[in-house]
Amino acid sequence: MILQVKNLVKSFDGFMAIAGVNFTVKKGELCAIIGPNGAGKTTLFNLITGHLSMDKGQIVFNDIDISRLNAHKVCRLGLGRSFQRINIFSRLTVFENIQAAVLTHRGKSFNFFTPVQPLFQEETHEILERVGLQEHQDEVSGSLAYGFQKQLELGIALAMEPKMLLLDEPTAGMSAQETRATIELIGEIVKEKGLTLLFTEHDMSVVFSISERIMVLHQGKLIASGPPDEVRANPEVQKVYMGESR
Amino acid sequence: MSRQNWVLIAVLVLLALVPLTGSRYYVFLLTDVLIFGLFAVSLNLLLGYTGLVSFGQAAYFGIGAYAYALLIKKAGLTFGVAFALTGLSGAAAALIIGFFCVRLTKIYFAMLTLAFSQIVWAIIFKWNSLTGGDTGIYGIDFPEFIGSKTKFYYFTLIVVVVSVFLLRRIVNSPFGRILTTIRDNPERTESIGINVKLFQLLAFIVSGFFSAISGGLFAIFNHSIFPDFCYWPISAEVLIMTLLGGMYSFFGPMVGAGVLLYLRLEVTSYTQYWPFILGSILVLLLFFFPGGIVGFFQDQIKKWRPSK
Numbered sequence: 001m002i003l004q005v006k007n008l009v010k011s012f013d014g015f016m017a018i019a020g021v022n023f024t025v026k027k028g029e030l031c032a033i034i035g036p037n038g039a040g041k042t043t044l045f046n047l048i049t050g051h052l053s054m055d056k057g058q059i060v061f062n063d064i065d066i067s068r069l070n071a072h073k074v075c076r077l078g079l080g081r082s083f084q085r086i087n088i089f090s091r092l093t094v095f096e097n098i099q100a101a102v103l104t105h106r107g108k109s110f111n112f113f114t115p116v117q118p119l120f121q122e123e124t125h126e127i128l129e130r131v132g133l134q135e136h137q138d139e140v141s142g143s144l145a146y147g148f149q150k151q152l153e154l155g156i157a158l159a160m161e162p163k164m165l166l167l168d169e170p171t172a173g174m175s176a177q178e179t180r181a182t183i184e185l186i187g188e189i190v191k192e193k194g195l196t197l198l199f200t201e202h203d204m205s206v207v208f209s210i211s212e213r214i215m216v217l218h219q220g221k222l223i224a225s226g227p228p229d230e231v232r233a234n235p236e237v238q239k240v241y242m243g244e245s246r
Numbered sequence: 247m248s249r250q251n252w253v254l255i256a257v258l259v260l261l262a263l264v265p266l267t268g269s270r271y272y273v274f275l276l277t278d279v280l281i282f283g284l285f286a287v288s289l290n291l292l293l294g295y296t297g298l299v300s301f302g303q304a305a306y307f308g309i310g311a312y313a314y315a316l317l318i319k320k321a322g323l324t325f326g327v328a329f330a331l332t333g334l335s336g337a338a339a340a341l342i343i344g345f346f347c348v349r350l351t352k353i354y355f356a357m358l359t360l361a362f363s364q365i366v367w368a369i370i371f372k373w374n375s376l377t378g379g380d381t382g383i384y385g386i387d388f389p390e391f392i393g394s395k396t397k398f399y400y401f402t403l404i405v406v407v408v409s410v411f412l413l414r415r416i417v418n419s420p421f422g423r424i425l426t427t428i429r430d431n432p433e434r435t436e437s438i439g440i441n442v443k444l445f446q447l448l449a450f451i452v453s454g455f456f457s458a459i460s461g462g463l464f465a466i467f468n469h470s471i472f473p474d475f476c477y478w479p480i481s482a483e484v485l486i487m488t489l490l491g492g493m494y495s496f497f498g499p500m501v502g503a504g505v506l507l508y509l510r511l512e513v514t515s516y517t518q519y520w521p522f523i524l525g526s527i528l529v530l531l532l533f534f535f536p537g538g539i540v541g542f543f544q545d546q547i548k549k550w551r552p553s554k
Binding site for chain 2 (some may be wrong): 051088099103109110112113159
């Protein structure tokens with residue numbers, strides 16, 4: 001088990017956002033978490049990565065209890081994260097974005113006097129190439145097209161050489177074509193590097209195309225978990241999704 | 247060598263030649279500009295590079311000035327020791343104050359820096375027996391080996407060049423790069439494994455160190471010091487210099503200090519409405535030149551030379 005979440009509880013001003021969630025993820029597994037808007041998916045991610053502190057429960061990653069750790073420590077243990085909103089360093093170039101993450105990962109961030117520009121050129125270029133941004137490396141990242149910014153986000157997460165990736169709606173806001181390309185890219189990278197993947201997604205075709213297991217979150221609770229076909233046939237899941245107009 | 251370094255060397259040679267013209271006016275003005283230029287560049291490590299708006303930078307400037315004066319006049323230390331401790335006093339104050347400030351963000355951070363600088367001012371103002379209270383401390387002489395206005399100009403030039411060189415190394419280092427990621431996106435920086443508050447605190451300390459150095463220089467330049475060195479208008483003035491010159495360029499604040507001090511000296515000799523003129527400059531700046539003077543010229547150069 002690479003990730004174990006036990007009896008996780010989080011409430012905001014009396015509203016139960018996460019109401020006792022239990023699940024585990026095996027090493028190398030590709031898992032999706034789905035659920036209607038407001039089900040608590042992003043909150044769940046924020047609890048796992050230490051961006052929010054939990055009320056109750058325990059989270060174990062790679063045999064280390066990360067329940068009370070800050071976000072920067074969790075990340076150093078090898079839990080990479082991308083965000084639903086675009087979350088990049090918008091005044092820096094694409095190259096500098098990736099390089100900053102490589103620097104940190106290699107423990108060079110406390111270096112005060114070496115020129116930064118020549119450091120880790122090769123490592124940075126390798127990642128730029130992997131996420132298909134080598135032609136845009138000198139552009140200011142804030143002025144990139146939306147799809148490229150999402151790829152950059154993924155690149156920043158990969159630069160940390162994570163053992164497990166948590167992607168929060170990696171294709172949110174993308175066209176059908178961009179979505180397909182991004183999902184292919186993620187699938188390739190995950191297989192190539194032997195990563196474990198946990199992601200949330202609203203596009204059902206994406207979810208069913210790459211996940212090995214799907215968990216359904218509804219009102220802060222997991223109501224189903226299993227292979228895609230089994231989850232699709234689950235009457236309770238159908239009820240939750242019928243309620244939504246789509 | 248890069249084009250920018252050639253330009254810097256040319257500017258440096260020109261600055262070194264200024265006293266040969268025999269103009270006391272320019273030696274006086276440029277000493278002032280160099281001192282405040284260093285102060286503004288050190289503030290910009292927080293503002294432009296780390297994205298922290300400090301409204302209380304005068305605290306470290308004032309602490310530097312008082313530390314130097316007290317160490318020389320009351321403790322009787324030699325110049326070298328006193329001047330070195332001046333920088334460290336600013337760094338120590340920034341460590342203590344910054345420890346609390348980095349716990350808050352945005353406007354709360356800014357207000358807390360202001361609050362602490364007002365506390366520093368109040369302590370200096372009230373502690374008569376040590377600081378001379380409202381009257382300040384008089385008779386801070388040039389140390390013997392730099393005992394003339396010209397010699398002090400060269401001394402200031404050397405101290406400022408070394409300090410600015412170190413600051414430039416820092417902003418171009420991996421540490422400096424991480425500061426810019428914090429400026430752009432603290433949350434994301436946390437998620438690449440950086441202890442954001444620790445880095446903000448370190449930037450605060452470095453900035454406090456160099457602000458105090460500039461305060462120490464100003465104490466010698468001015469021969470006397472007052473509690474007003476720590477008062478909020480000084481914090482505002484150095485902030486205006488930084489914005490005027492351009493906070494997204496390393497030398498912008500230096501240019502801003504030069505333009506503001508020159509204008510003030512010229513304008514106040516014609517009219518008493520300097521604050522009115524300053525206000526008008528600020529309005530124009532904020533509406534039409536958000537990148538400051540240097541930012542504006544950089545944009546123009548980019549327009550005329552689209553490829554490097």
